[in-house]
Amino acid sequence: MAGKRDYYEVLGISRKASEEEIKKAYRRLARKHHxxxxxxxxxxxxxxxxxxxxxxxxxDREKRxxxxxxxxxxARGTGFDFSDFDLSGFRTGGFDFGGFAYEDLFGDLLGRSRRRGPVRGDDLGYTLQIAFEDAYRGVDVPLAYAHSSGCDRCGGSGSEPGSSTASCPRCGGTGQEKVxxxxxxxxxxxxxxxxxxxVISNPCSHCAGRGIVDKQDRITVKIPAGVDTGSKVRVAGKGNAGINGGAPGDLFITVxxxxxxxxxxxxxxxxxxxPLSFREAAQGDRIKIPLPDGKTTLLTVPAGTQGGQKLRLKEKGFPKLKGKGRGNLYAVVKIRVPKAPKGRAAELIEELDGVIDLDPREGLW
Ligand SMILES: [Zn+2]
Ligand SMILES: [Zn+2]
Known part of the structure; x- marks a missing residue:
């Protein structure tokens, strides 16, 4: 057997490897190369x-x-000749595999290929841009998107209506084959x-036997008030069609x-x-404030309000998606000062400065 690789090398283990290590190495590599x-x-x-x-x-302890x-x-001397090793017909007679169950080894592989029950459809993702105002008050958005859907013509069976499926010629209808x-x-x-x-003897002319078709759909999505960039809205059952009667996936809309x-x-x-005038800030006032939904509300500006001060409008912010209530709206005060006042305005300002007992840089030095 020229060029035959060393068995330890094949399994990538040392000559001192334990039985457990041999088993592990084989499982790992066999899965990869199966x-x-x-x-x-x-x-x-x-x-x-x-x-x-x-x-x-x-x-096998003895053979090893x-x-x-x-x-x-x-190894050859034990009577096993691997030279005619053939995947389609290896002789298994009398070979004791030490209680090493194939199921154990390839359980997940088999599980995958055997599973022919309902399979849930894929979820789909969609990114939706909405306006600030719409995030504030919530909005219904009409959406056109593509997803896979059960074929209406064949009802998802893949067979042309009126024709029936035939027993599979390969397995004789058992669905399994021995390997x-x-x-x-x-x-x-x-x-x-x-x-x-x-097997389908006469494939559906609409879906070519797939049982599912690509479909353009129009839906209206309810975007709740309070969403922010990155918020995900789930629309149940609007993803891709399931297979074998499986439920459809969901549509996830990222806002x-x-x-x-x-x-x-x-x-x-x-x-x-x-923006507040000097007078508004000094004497206080009631100011009309716009809200993102187009409505207005009244804000009380207290006398002596300073520039940079934040005046709170309680619960006029966004609704909280988690928990109750809303955030607040803060009006950040910017005092407007007349530009280069002249004449009477200049005189009055001069006069005012004389009567107001105010140190503008109080505490700075
Ligand atoms: Zn069809
Ligand atoms: Zn078959």
């Missing part, structure tokens, strides 16, 4: 054969001892009918909220720059 995972890959197939052979010897002593000649790989024999889902046992001309947002709070 023909079910690499359909049509000749190299993976050869690798898998090599692995199975190495494992068959090293997992012989192999350790005599190398490949020793021998390495020293183990197992049943797997028939690849032709994918385990269903039936992006646009900026506003003069409102700024921080969480559920809103900030607004509020």
């Amino acid at each position: 023909p079910d995972v690499n359909p049509g890959d000749k190299e993976a197939e050869a690798r898998f054969k090599e692995l199975s052979e190495a494992y068959a010897v090293l997992a 001892a012989e192999y350790d002593q005599f190398g490949h000649a020793g 021998s790989q390495g020293p183990i024999q197992f049943a797997r889902a028939c690849p032709q009918c994918e385990g269903t046992g039936t 992006q909220v646009g900026p506003h001309r003069f409102f700024r947002r921080d969480g559920s709070d809103i900030y607004l720059d509020l």
Whole structure:
């Protein structure tokens, strides 16, 4: 057997490896190179054969001892000839695999190929831009988007109406076929009918036998008041169609909220720059304040309000998505000063400055 690789090297383990380590190495590599995972890959197939052979010897205490002593000649001397190793017909007779169940080894692989029950459809994602005002009051948005849907013509069966499915010729309708790989024999889902046992004899002309079609859909999405950029709105059942009677997926709408001309947002709070005249700030007043929904509210400016002060309008911010209530709206005061006053205005300001007992830089030095 020229060029035959060392069994320990094949499994990537040391010559001192424990039985558990051998088993682990084989599981890991066999999963990777299993023909079910690499359909049509000749190299993976050869690798898998090599692995199975190495494992068959090293997992057996007696054969391993012989192999350790005599190398490949020793392993062959046990009466196992792997030269005619063939995935489609390996002889399993009398081969004791030490209670090492194939299910145990490939349970997840088999689970995947055998599962032919309902499969839930994929979720879909959509990014939606909305205006600041709409995020404040909530909005219904009409949406046109594409998703897969059960074919109406065949009702999702994939068969042309009036025609029936036929028993699968490959597996005879059982949905399974027996495969021998390495020293183990197992049943797997028939690849032709994918385990269903039936095949479509006359594919539906609308969906070409797929049972699902791509569909343009129009829905109206309710965007709740209070959403912010990054908020996700779930529209149940509006994703892709399920398979084999599985439920459809959901549609997830990620919201992006646009900026506003003069409102700024921080969480559920809103900030607004509020210009006040010197008189308004000094004497106090009631000022009409706009809200993002187009309404207005009255703000009481107390006498002696200073520039930069934040005046709170309680619960006029965004509704809180989590928890109750709303945020606040803060009016940030900007005092407007007349530009280069002349004549009577200049005189009055001069006079005022004389009578007001105010140190503008109080405490600064
Ligand atoms: Zn169809
Ligand atoms: Zn079949």
